[in-house]
Amino acid sequence: MHQEIARLFGEAGLECWRQLEGHIEAGAAILVLHVSPANVAVCEQALVEFIASRQRTCNSVQFQSEAEMLRASDALATLEMDGIGAVWLNFIGPRPTDDAWKKATGKALESLEQSRQKILEHIKVPILFVGEHWFQDVFHEAARDLLSMRSISLGLYTSNEDPGTLTPTEQRSFTGVETASNPDHTLAQAKRLAGRKDLVPQRAELLVRTAGGYRRAGRLDLAESSLRMALAALQEAPPTVAFIAAERARVLAVLANVLVEMGRRGDAVAKAQEAEQICRRLVKMQPGVYEQALSGALDVLALSLGKIGRFEEALAKAREAVGIAEQLAKAKPGAFERAWAESLYTLVSLLLKNGRNEEALAKSQEMERILDGLAKDHPETFESGWAHSLAGLAEVLITAGQLEAAASKYREALKIFERLAKVRPADFEAEVALCLHMLARILGQIGETKPQGIKALVGIYGRAGRMTEALDNAQRAAEIFERLAKTRPNDFEGKLADVRCNLGERLYQLGRMDDAWKNIDAAICLYERLAKTRPDAIEPLWARAMSMKRCCLRATNSPHAAAASTAAVRLLSRHFLQKPQLHASMMAYMVQYYIEDMKAAGQEPDRKLLGPILQILNKVKKN
Numbered sequence: 001m002h003q004e005i006a007r008l009f010g011e012a013g014l015e016c017w018r019q020l021e022g023h024i025e026a027g028a029a030i031l032v033l034h035v036s037p038a039n040v041a042v043c044e045q046a047l048v049e050f051i052a053s054r055q056r057t058c059n060s061v062q063f064q065s066e067a068e069m070l071r072a073s074d075a076l077a078t079l080e081m082d083g084i085g086a087v088w089l090n091f092i093g094p095r096p097t098d099d100a101w102k103k104a105t106g107k108a109l110e111s112l113e114q115s116r117q118k119i120l121e122h123i124k125v126p127i128l129f130v131g132e133h134w135f136q137d138v139f140h141e142a143a144r145d146l147l148s149m150r151s152i153s154l155g156l157y158t159s160n161e162d163p164g165t166l167t168p169t170e171q172r173s174f175t176g177v178e179t180a181s182n183p184d185h186t187l188a189q190a191k192r193l194a195g196r197k198d199l200v201p202q203r204a205e206l207l208v209r210t211a212g213g214y215r216r217a218g219r220l221d222l223a224e225s226s227l228r229m230a231l232a233a234l235q236e237a238p239p240t241v242a243f244i245a246a247e248r249a250r251v252l253a254v255l256a257n258v259l260v261e262m263g264r265r266g267d268a269v270a271k272a273q274e275a276e277q278i279c280r281r282l283v284k285m286q287p288g289v290y291e292q293a294l295s296g297a298l299d300v301l302a303l304s305l306g307k308i309g310r311f312e313e314a315l316a317k318a319r320e321a322v323g324i325a326e327q328l329a330k331a332k333p334g335a336f337e338r339a340w341a342e343s344l345y346t347l348v349s350l351l352l353k354n355g356r357n358e359e360a361l362a363k364s365q366e367m368e369r370i371l372d373g374l375a376k377d378h379p380e381t382f383e384s385g386w387a388h389s390l391a392g393l394a395e396v397l398i399t400a401g402q403l404e405a406a407a408s409k410y411r412e413a414l415k416i417f418e419r420l421a422k423v424r425p426a427d428f429e430a431e432v433a434l435c436l437h438m439l440a441r442i443l444g445q446i447g448e449t450k451p452q453g454i455k456a457l458v459g460i461y462g463r464a465g466r467m468t469e470a471l472d473n474a475q476r477a478a479e480i481f482e483r484l485a486k487t488r489p490n491d492f493e494g495k496l497a498d499v500r501c502n503l504g505e506r507l508y509q510l511g512r513m514d515d516a517w518k519n520i521d522a523a524i525c526l527y528e529r530l531a532k533t534r535p536d537a538i539e540p541l542w543a544r545a546m547s548m549k550r551c552c553l554r555a556t557n558s559p560h561a562a563a564a565s566t567a568a569v570r571l572l573s574r575h576f577l578q579k580p581q582l583h584a585s586m587m588a589y590m591v592q593y594y595i596e597d598m599k600a601a602g603q604e605p606d607r608k609l610l611g612p613i614l615q616i617l618n619k620v621k622k623n
Helices: 002-025 039-054 073-079 098-115 115-121 133-143 185-194 195-218 220-234 242-261 263-284 291-307 311-333 337-353 357-377 381-397 405-422 425-445 452-457 464-487 489-509 512-528 535-555 561-578 581-598 607-622
Strands: 030-034 057-062 084-090 127-131 152-155
Touching: 002 115, 002 152, 002 195, 002 607, 030 133, 039 057, 039 084, 057 073, 057 242, 073 084, 073 098, 073 115, 073 581, 084 381, 098 133, 127 133, 127 337, 185 195, 195 220, 220 242, 242 263, 242 291, 263 291, 263 464, 263 607, 291 311, 311 337, 337 381, 381 405, 381 425, 405 425, 405 512, 425 464, 425 489, 464 489, 489 512, 489 535, 512 535, 535 561, 535 581, 561 581, 561 607, 581 607
Parallel strands: 030 127, 030 152, 057 084, 084 127
Antiparallel strands: none
């Protein structure tokens, strides 16, 4: 059948089909194929013959009606698997596709997502999901976690079909990383492809997706190692191939972002610069092809430079990235607006950090106009992105001191996430909780009246009406994360600790000390456990919670306040001495509290503890 595949789809199509066969041989669990109804039978027969050559049988599942498709989960769970080498799961209907068929496809995929573990335990051979050009969009919306477990997605098109009309509508960000719902599973899939030089790009993509899953779970060390494995895999491919070079640049850029989150900012700049250099070479070699990649690499480099205080260089790179993305978007409307908006967001954040608030607000309004247009034109694809962007705009407005406007943006984002969560709670409940958490903080900041020392720690006070709304939002956020953390502790216990601490601060401000104490202690217990595996990420948060505990103790005249402030300083000291700029403001007020508490307790501060800290704090103040 290879000859028939080549006749229909050309040599490029045959190469895609061979990649599919390679993934099946490697034991892939899930694969996705897009093909037109006219050619689906040829592809099915090709798979049947390939599996037969391995002395196995292909079990084909074809849905004849919407009602039959809605029973897909039961059909797969009861398939006879003796002698089966692959399952062909065909979502192309017996008649021209209409909205009813697409809707039923989405419902079927939702059901498969909910029972995916049971199905994969029953079907231990590759499952090939087959659909038309719109299938991946519906798959992405209805069953994102299941889709993230795929080894590869391929599209086979004849010379008469326009691939431009047969691809998902979502614009891909240069550093946009799809998140594996089960990164351990995806990592295992990637390792199965080791040694297959014909599948190097696919192995690298699986490793990048693995990194996205680990990053979401806060396991940054594993995200870094996955990305470094992806870079090593790409080195196995010919370096002269432009596509491989572009993928290497993308992985380097994603790695730079992870390194920034890990606090390794110098390493991040080096990786981002390498990505930029690769992209500049590609643009010179093939003008008109890799400009978006260059814009994305410049964007990452600008952020990395900004993190180490090289703002003028960072602004220059950010402006260049915006200029390239704007030219692309205007030359091809509908294709590059997302990249344009992302580059504007980077520029806005750098302008704010450099004190150029007026220009930052102007650019943020330009970004908002672009994203609003995308959300209106493609609500099914960009609505969640628009909600995330509204939250990002709120952060811009906070920095600019426009708290009322920031609260308004968070409310808009919250409405969208709440609507999406009703349909897909697994994807958006956490976003609802995060929005509630941040909105509570903003509402508390409006109309602050507390003393400066307390403001530096708590930072969330406001008028009585605002405080009531802030408290309600904080409580709702805590309830959601409490529920999510029970089923997915690795993903949500860290967020639950943050929200519990935040809720404790609200209650402390209202004078409800018993409730405040309960929530802060719950956060401390979580942080203490999480710090055993992720000390660099968790200990500064644990220190902040201990400092908040100190405030509660002082408010009740407890003699244990000094012990809490001492613990806070000790927890933060190592991180402050290693990265003083990052932790200086928090260390400053913790030291102040520590000295006050020791004096109140009639004790001398620990000079051995304070000496190195005060020395570096003085240097930071001078700079």
